[in-house]
Each structure stands twice: as C-alpha cells, then as structure tokens.
Amino acid sequence: MNRESKILVVEDEPVLRFLTAKQLSQLGLVSEAAHDGFQAISMTRQNTYDLILMDIGLPGIDGIKVAEQIRKDELAEGKNRTTIVALTAYAKEEQCREVGMDDFMLKPLMLDGLKQILCKWNVLV
Numbered sequence: 001m002n003r004e005s006k007i008l009v010v011e012d013e014p015v016l017r018f019l020t021a022k023q024l025s026q027l028g029l030v031s032e033a034a035h036d037g038f039q040a041i042s043m044t045r046q047n048t049y050d051l052i053l054m055d056i057g058l059p060g061i062d063g064i065k066v067a068e069q070i071r072k073d074e075l076a077e078g079k080n081r082t083t084i085v086a087l088t089a090y091a092k093e094e095q096c097r098e099v100g101m102d103d104f105m106l107k108p109l110m111l112d113g114l115k116q117i118l119c120k121w122n123v124l125v
C-alpha cells in the first residue's frame with residue numbers, strides 16, 4: 001500500500017530467511033528478520049509491523065506459541081492487531097487460527113503466492 005510498509009520475517013533457516021527477504025524486496029517492501037521466537041517477540045514489542053510472516057517450526061518456542069504471545073502483548077498494551085501469516089510445510093491451519101493467526105501459506109514461498117497474500121492483507125496494492 002505504501003513504501004513504508006514493513007514486514008517481519010520469522011524464520012530459523014538462514015537460506016529461507018534470505019530468500020524471503022529478497023522476494024519482499026522484489027515486491028518493493030522493507031523487511032526485518034527474526035531467527036527464533038524469542039527474538040520475534042522482542043522485536044514486536046519494540047516495533048510496529050504491517051504483517052508478520054511466521055514460520056511454525058522454530059527452535060525453542062514454536063510459531064504458534066509466538067503468535068499467541070504477540071496477541072497477548074497486543075491486548076495488554078492496547079496495540080493494533082498485526083496481521084500474522086503462518087508459514088508451514090505441513091497443515092496446522094486450525095491450530096494457527098485458534099491462537100489468532102490470520103492466514104497461512106505453504107512453504108516454499110513462491111513470489112506470486114506471496115504477492116497474493118500481501119495484496120489480500122492490504123500490504124501491497
């Protein structure tokens with residue numbers, strides 16, 4: 001929607017983190033990355049993102065628990081609800097929705113699919 005839209009990519013695999021950032025950049029979007037759930041929670045407490053791409057399989061604390069914590073923080077702090085899109089190689093859609101995630105995509109991410117999701121959630125036009 002605007003040049004200042006900022007995406008948080010939560011992904012523990014360095015190559016996927018790099019490729020996703022590159023895809024977002026190709027779409028004209030700025031992104032930041034977290035390599036695990038603890039970093040993601042800390043970053044969302046300190047910054048505002050337009051959308052979060054959340055890997056589910058993360059070391060330490062999985063993406064579902066991270067999303068749950070982000071929703072708790074938003075409520076506690078009266079912050080706007082950030083769109084969270086789960087990234088997963090296997091179907092965990094129901095669990096993702098139960099904790100308040102908005103959408104989900106199967107990995108590997110393709111540029112077209114990513115673009116569609118970002119348009120759907122008004123981050124891109």
Ligand SMILES: [Mg+2]
Nearest residue numbers: 012055057058
């Ligand atoms: Mg992973």
